[in-house]
Amino acid sequence: MNEIQSKKNALIKETKKLSQKKYRQQSGQYLIDGWHLVQEAIRANAAIQAIFVTSRGYEESKDSLQTVDAVLYLITEEIADYLSELPTPQGIFAIVAKENQLPGQLKGNWLILDNVQDPGNVGTMIRTADAAGFTGVFLGTGTADLYSSKVLRSMQGSNFHLPIVEGAIPEFIEVLRVQDVKIYGTELNKDALAYTNINTYPAAFILGNEGQGVQKDLLAVTDQNVYIPIYGEAESLNVAIAAGILMYHAAGLDH
Amino acid sequence: MNEIQSKKNALIKETKKLSQKKYRQQSGQYLIDGWHLVQEAIRANAAIQAIFVTSRGYEESKDSLQTVDAVLYLITEEIADYLSELPTPQGIFAIVAKENQLPGQLKGNWLILDNVQDPGNVGTMIRTADAAGFTGVFLGTGTADLYSSKVLRSMQGSNFHLPIVEGAIPEFIEVLRVQDVKIYGTELNKDALAYTNINTYPAAFILGNEGQGVQKDLLAVTDQNVYIPIYGEAESLNVAIAAGILMYHAAGLDH
Numbered sequence: 001m002n003e004i005q006s007k008k009n010a011l012i013k014e015t016k017k018l019s020q021k022k023y024r025q026q027s028g029q030y031l032i033d034g035w036h037l038v039q040e041a042i043r044a045n046a047a048i049q050a051i052f053v054t055s056r057g058y059e060e061s062k063d064s065l066q067t068v069d070a071v072l073y074l075i076t077e078e079i080a081d082y083l084s085e086l087p088t089p090q091g092i093f094a095i096v097a098k099e100n101q102l103p104g105q106l107k108g109n110w111l112i113l114d115n116v117q118d119p120g121n122v123g124t125m126i127r128t129a130d131a132a133g134f135t136g137v138f139l140g141t142g143t144a145d146l147y148s149s150k151v152l153r154s155m156q157g158s159n160f161h162l163p164i165v166e167g168a169i170p171e172f173i174e175v176l177r178v179q180d181v182k183i184y185g186t187e188l189n190k191d192a193l194a195y196t197n198i199n200t201y202p203a204a205f206i207l208g209n210e211g212q213g214v215q216k217d218l219l220a221v222t223d224q225n226v227y228i229p230i231y232g233e234a235e236s237l238n239v240a241i242a243a244g245i246l247m248y249h250a251a252g253l254d255h
Numbered sequence: 256m257n258e259i260q261s262k263k264n265a266l267i268k269e270t271k272k273l274s275q276k277k278y279r280q281q282s283g284q285y286l287i288d289g290w291h292l293v294q295e296a297i298r299a300n301a302a303i304q305a306i307f308v309t310s311r312g313y314e315e316s317k318d319s320l321q322t323v324d325a326v327l328y329l330i331t332e333e334i335a336d337y338l339s340e341l342p343t344p345q346g347i348f349a350i351v352a353k354e355n356q357l358p359g360q361l362k363g364n365w366l367i368l369d370n371v372q373d374p375g376n377v378g379t380m381i382r383t384a385d386a387a388g389f390t391g392v393f394l395g396t397g398t399a400d401l402y403s404s405k406v407l408r409s410m411q412g413s414n415f416h417l418p419i420v421e422g423a424i425p426e427f428i429e430v431l432r433v434q435d436v437k438i439y440g441t442e443l444n445k446d447a448l449a450y451t452n453i454n455t456y457p458a459a460f461i462l463g464n465e466g467q468g469v470q471k472d473l474l475a476v477t478d479q480n481v482y483i484p485i486y487g488e489a490e491s492l493n494v495a496i497a498a499g500i501l502m503y504h505a506a507g508l509d510h
Binding site: 106120124127128129130131132133134154156158159162196208228229230231233234235236237238240241244245248251252254255 | 334375379382383384385386388389407411413416417444451483484485486488489490491492493495496497499500503506507509510
């Protein structure tokens with residue numbers, strides 16, 4: 001195992017840069033932090049390019065690490081603190097190559113995110129799509145970056161379970177239409193259809209920005225727009241909660 | 256209007272202390288931050304004890320503030336920065352007296368939180384209970400403090416819309432039983448009943464700690480324990496998402 005003793009090591013400096021979106025885009029790589037995510041990446045046969053462990057982290061994970069075909073680096077606790085955004089770093093990290101390809105099989109339920117800004121919301125929604133057995137998640141331009149540490153943390157490894165594709169939503173809608181997936185926009189407007197009336201499978205749901213909702217241009221090209229009734233006095237639902245309610249309604253139709 | 260020019264003013268120092276749970280408990284008061292929450296407090300006739308505004312904040316809110324029976328203090332932008340936990344303070348704050356009484360009418364759907372730790376989860380769950388038309392929310396001992404700034408922010412004023420009561424869950428279960436409310440625990444165990452089989456109204460759902468779930472002692476005294484099926488590869492759902500799915504299922508039975 002290679003040893004790195006200093007934060008000033010060139011590879012550590014490059015790795016630290018992966019906390020910035022710009023460098024993730026340039027390199028096509030991202031950094032995962034913590035044992036659970038590294039384990040999920042190994043289990044999913046993700047394209048792991050390097051693993052960094054402290055001696056403490058290595059003790060806990062050596063059995064699993066022996067199966068991985070990636071360069072292993074032993075790092076100090078100080079370097080782990082430097083790389084981690086967690087309050088208590090677990091002493092294990094991996095550099096993973098991004099994958100962003102449309103899967104061969106598109107038919108099934110999809111979640112589409114239009115300008116969702118909060119990384120915690122994006123991550124939780126992807127985790128819920130995974131739980132609900134969705135085929136995939138599509139991130140429209142403007143949505144929080146999939147590979148930021150906050151999104152990665154709240155996804156809890158779901159990016160290794162289902163395809164997550166980034167691109168322009170209008171084009172993706174056309175692709176889904178060919179597969180007979182019905183496209184539902186979401187809005188607060190009670191003139192839309194209550195979601196409980198949806199009874200077609202497969203379905204794609206477009207969820208929008210926390211403040212503005214789904215863009216009007218997109219709502220105009222859906223098959224149907226739906227809303228979730230508000231029975232009390234709240235003005236709206238959190239977007240990740242709304243997505244959870246819709247996705248489990250759709251999952252219920254399919255099972 | 257009284258003017259306060261310095262962060263060292265005794266009332267400002269007392270007010271700042273309300274960011275700590277200890278002082279909120281001692282004084283029976285909490286601080287709300289931002290125009291939306293103050294507006295909700297006014298609309299709900301909450302027990303507002305003082306309002307602090309910058310001259311900028313006053314310009315935007317003076318019509319509403321004239322209707323409020325509370326002492327008004329003009330503060331500087333510097334004091335607003337000092338009191339606020341928001342990245343961009345809106346220049347309006349209010350001290351509100353806590354209310355924690357059981358409502359006269361208990362019958363209806365309830366959400367019960369057992370040791371839920373994350374303030375964002377607690378706030379979002381209360382907001383969703385409000386949206387789903389629930390009768391109230393019960394916070395068991397150990398759940399994140401209702402009056403912390405993060406919970407207040409994610410509740411978005413729902414604490415002014417429905418009763419939120421703190422106390423011991425086992426005693427509250429007995430109180431609900433007298434009202435014929437059926438008590439559902441939640442677990443990950445597939446030996447429990449799938450939530451889609453619930454068809455009784457009214458219902459109370461106990462949601463548990465992010466890591467440990469609902470305490471075993473509590474699961475032993477419910478009428479029925481339920482789970483939400485995981486159709487994909489995720490290990491579990493976020494607790495606030497799970498609560499949203501269950502509450503909207505129950506709300507659907509009632510409407």
